[in-house]
Amino acid sequence: MDGTEKSKACILVVDDEKNIQETLSRHFRFLGYDVDTVDNGSLALDALAKKRYEVVITDISMPVMDGIQLLRAIRKEYPMVHCIIMTGYVTMENILSCMRLGADTCIYKPFEDLKEMEEAVESAVAYIDRWQKKLKTLLRMKP
Amino acid sequence: MFSQSKVLVIDDDQSTLDILKFNLEKMGYACVISDKPKLTMDLAQKFDPDLFILDLIMPEISGIQLCHDIKANPLFKDRPVIFLTAAEQESDKLQAFESGAVDYIQKPFKVGELKVRIKNQLELYRNTKKLSELCNDMERLAEQRAKQLFHADRLATIGILAAGVAHEINNTTAFINGNVCTFDTFWKTIEPCLMANAGKDKEQDERLKFIINETPKLIECMKEGVKRISRIVEVLRAFYRKEEVAKIPFNLKKCIDMSLQMCGKMIRDRQITVKTEAKDTYVIGSAQQMEQVIVNLVVNGIDAMEKSQDPSLTVKLYSENNQAHVEVIDTGTGIPDDIIKKIWDPFFTTKETGKGTGLGLAIARSIVNDHGGEITVANCHGGGAKFKITLSLAK
Amino acid sequence: MSSVIVQRWGMEPAEKKRILDELGNIPEELYNELVDCFLADIPKKIEQLKTAIQNGNYKSIKAVSHGIKGVSANLRLDKLYELSRELELAGSNNEELAGIEKKFRIFLEAIDSFSFSWGRK
Numbered sequence: 001m002d003g004t005e006k007s008k009a010c011i012l013v014v015d016d017e018k019n020i021q022e023t024l025s026r027h028f029r030f031l032g033y034d035v036d037t038v039d040n041g042s043l044a045l046d047a048l049a050k051k052r053y054e055v056v057i058t059d060i061s062m063p064v065m066d067g068i069q070l071l072r073a074i075r076k077e078y079p080m081v082h083c084i085i086m087t088g089y090v091t092m093e094n095i096l097s098c099m100r101l102g103a104d105t106c107i108y109k110p111f112e113d114l115k116e117m118e119e120a121v122e123s124a125v126a127y128i129d130r131w132q133k134k135l136k137t138l139l140r141m142k143p
Numbered sequence: 144m145f146s147q148s149k150v151l152v153i154d155d156d157q158s159t160l161d162i163l164k165f166n167l168e169k170m171g172y173a174c175v176i177s178d179k180p181k182l183t184m185d186l187a188q189k190f191d192p193d194l195f196i197l198d199l200i201m202p203e204i205s206g207i208q209l210c211h212d213i214k215a216n217p218l219f220k221d222r223p224v225i226f227l228t229a230a231e232q233e234s235d236k237l238q239a240f241e242s243g244a245v246d247y248i249q250k251p252f253k254v255g256e257l258k259v260r261i262k263n264q265l266e267l268y269r270n271t272k273k274l275s276e277l278c279n280d281m282e283r284l285a286e287q288r289a290k291q292l293f294h295a296d297r298l299a300t301i302g303i304l305a306a307g308v309a310h311e312i313n314n315t316t317a318f319i320n321g322n323v324c325t326f327d328t329f330w331k332t333i334e335p336c337l338m339a340n341a342g343k344d345k346e347q348d349e350r351l352k353f354i355i356n357e358t359p360k361l362i363e364c365m366k367e368g369v370k371r372i373s374r375i376v377e378v379l380r381a382f383y384r385k386e387e388v389a390k391i392p393f394n395l396k397k398c399i400d401m402s403l404q405m406c407g408k409m410i411r412d413r414q415i416t417v418k419t420e421a422k423d424t425y426v427i428g429s430a431q432q433m434e435q436v437i438v439n440l441v442v443n444g445i446d447a448m449e450k451s452q453d454p455s456l457t458v459k460l461y462s463e464n465n466q467a468h469v470e471v472i473d474t475g476t477g478i479p480d481d482i483i484k485k486i487w488d489p490f491f492t493t494k495e496t497g498k499g500t501g502l503g504l505a506i507a508r509s510i511v512n513d514h515g516g517e518i519t520v521a522n523c524h525g526g527g528a529k530f531k532i533t534l535s536l537a538k
Numbered sequence: 539m540s541s542v543i544v545q546r547w548g549m550e551p552a553e554k555k556r557i558l559d560e561l562g563n564i565p566e567e568l569y570n571e572l573v574d575c576f577l578a579d580i581p582k583k584i585e586q587l588k589t590a591i592q593n594g595n596y597k598s599i600k601a602v603s604h605g606i607k608g609v610s611a612n613l614r615l616d617k618l619y620e621l622s623r624e625l626e627l628a629g630s631n632n633e634e635l636a637g638i639e640k641k642f643r644i645f646l647e648a649i650d651s652f653s654f655s656w657g658r659k
Contacts, residue, residue, distance in 0.1 A: 007470075011360065017314050017317075019315075019318040020314065020317055020318045022318070022319065022320040023317075023321035023325065024321060024323075025337055026325050027324065027325040027328065030325065030328060030329065031328070040521065057529060061310075084315075088310050088313035088314050088317065089313075107318075109313045109314060109317035110313050110314075110315075110316035110317040110319075110320050110369060110372075110373050111317055111320050111321060111324075112320070112370070113324045113327075113366065114320075114321055114324040114325070115324075129335075139391050147634070155605075156605070156608050156609055157572070157575060158572045158575070158576065158609050158612040158613055159608070159609075159612050160573060161571075162561055162564060162568075162572070162612055163567060165562065165564045165565075165568060166561075166562040169563075198608075200604060228608075229604060229607050229608035229611050230604070231623075250607075250608055250612060251611035251612065251614060251619065252558060252559065252611075252612075254561055254562035255562075258562070260656035292541075359600070409598070451554065
């Protein structure tokens with residue numbers, strides 16, 4: 001939104017609760033991101049096949065395909081995508097799975113505020129930015 | 144614990160009465176004799192005998208009639224009646240037993256035999272009484288257990304509901320909060336625009352000033368509301384299936400602060416003076432569960448002070464001997480000696496049905512034990528009670 | 539009254555001791571008192587029996603002799619017990635009055651004898 005070149009990062013929000021989709025979409029669009037939303041893990045994989053997303057924010061308990069299964073699939077097929085898990089049903093088991101499957105972080109519902117999520121998204125985008133810059137620099141270095 | 148057995152002897156013949164009285168008293172029984180059969184029921188009411196010895200053939204009333212009278216009386220109907228008589232006919236014996244007598248001894252009687260028979264009947268009566276008392280106790284216990292099961296069943300249902308409800312509420316409060324946060328962010332853009340719009344109309348300006356002033360507070364309030372809803376949901380966790388206690392270090396002082404906040408309304412409504420003496424102290428386990436424990440103790444303390452003039456609650460947190468100690472002290476009525484050991488029992492409550500589940504302290508103790516700690520209670524000298532939790536400090 | 543006179547149908551010391559024993563070791567004074575009462579009451583009973591036999595009142599014969607039987611049983615006065623028992627049975631069975639009178643007389647003799655030996659008359 002400010003003058004500096006900021007690649008519009010794409011976020012995919014996965015949650016079976018429409019209100020949550022809307023809330024997060026509104027919030028992050030206002031912050032300048034491009035946001036799409038889907039209802040479950042299976043639809044999320046469909047979306048990932050069609051468009052490049054930098055960050056996926058997903059719930060765990062969803063019908064058809066839950067967050068853990070989605071995470072597993074993303075790790076396999078889209079290793080560069082960063083995942084942020086959000087969940088209202090906290091169990092040790094789930095959290096450990098998220099950790100082991102390489103999620104960036106886990107945020108508990110209800111959110112105290114969206115700062116934690118904003119920071120997680122920023123951090124993920126910064127990571128990608130950093131590597132992109134490195135690649136660009138490398139290309140420029142070639143004669 | 145053997146109370147003296149009492150025997151009432153009715154016979155129109157003095158020799159029987161005297162011989163029996165002598166022997167029965169020698170056996171250690173209390174004995175009342177009478178040669179006036181008409182007075183039998185009066186004497187029975189006054190003396191309350193455990194056993195009756197009756198003659199069969201008497202001038203004014205027959206022994207059979209007396210036996211019927213005794214059996215017809217709800218107070219005495221289960222007490223043994225023995226006939227002691229010179230009557231010899233089979234029919235007499237039959238009649239005697241039919242009228243409800245438990246034994247029949249013929250004169251001349253062997254005193255030794257009489258003594259044994261009386262002793263046996265008294266023992267039998269005593270045992271029957273004990274059995275019937277045990278049955279009553281069993282019945283009462285069964286009723287209690289039934290109530291407990293009903294309770295447990297209700298809790299199980301609540302447990303199932305709680306899990307579902309908690310999830311629903313968490314999801315809902317998530318997006319309420321999310322939107323509040325978004326609005327907060329919007330507001331940062333809106334506010335300067337509002338300011339820019341000022342100066343056109345005096346009344347409008349007043350209203351704008353008001354809005355600019357109030358909106359941040361409004362937003363804060365909404366956030367606070369959502370936080371409180373979440374805390375309430377947390378308390379329901381007690382009824383979920385218990386998970387492993389997370390072994391994370393946490394600050395007990397925060398637990399205390401949180402718990403007192405949870406009870407904030409109760410404290411304000413009942414005008415309780417709350418004193419806290421606490422320093423940052425770290426232990427290992429689940430902060431939420433410990434909060435639950437402290438909330439329980441605080442609520443109990445407040446309830447104990449319901450009738451107090453000057454209710455005051457003190458919460459202390461300190462470390463000693465490598466352990467953390469939390470004390471919750473009230474100035475209430477204290478706990479009577481006869482129940483102080485029972486308060487930890489599941490479902491034990493002094494509140495009327497529906498007011499307390501009786502689970503609070505049982506769960507509290509269970510949680511504290513899971514954390515490797517100890518929870519105790521003692522009455523205070525000036526009145527009131529002190530609950531103390533001891534936990535190992537986090538290394 | 540402590541000494542017991544040994545007489546025909548009387549009570550030997552050994553016998554008395556046996557009786558006291560059987561009755562649960564009651565004190566001798568109590569036993570003596572009871573026998574005294576029995577003997578004091580007997581004349582009235584005898585009168586009742588006499589009247590009953592005269593009137594052929596079997597019910598009364600049975601009742602009175604039953605009473606005597608009971609006490610003699612308690613006091614272990616075996617002979618008197620047996621005789622009063624016979625009288626009671628005779629009354630129950632509506633025996634011939636002549637027969638009953640005979641038994642009655644034997645009974646009276648026994649009473650006399652016992653009273654005498656007991657030291658009372």
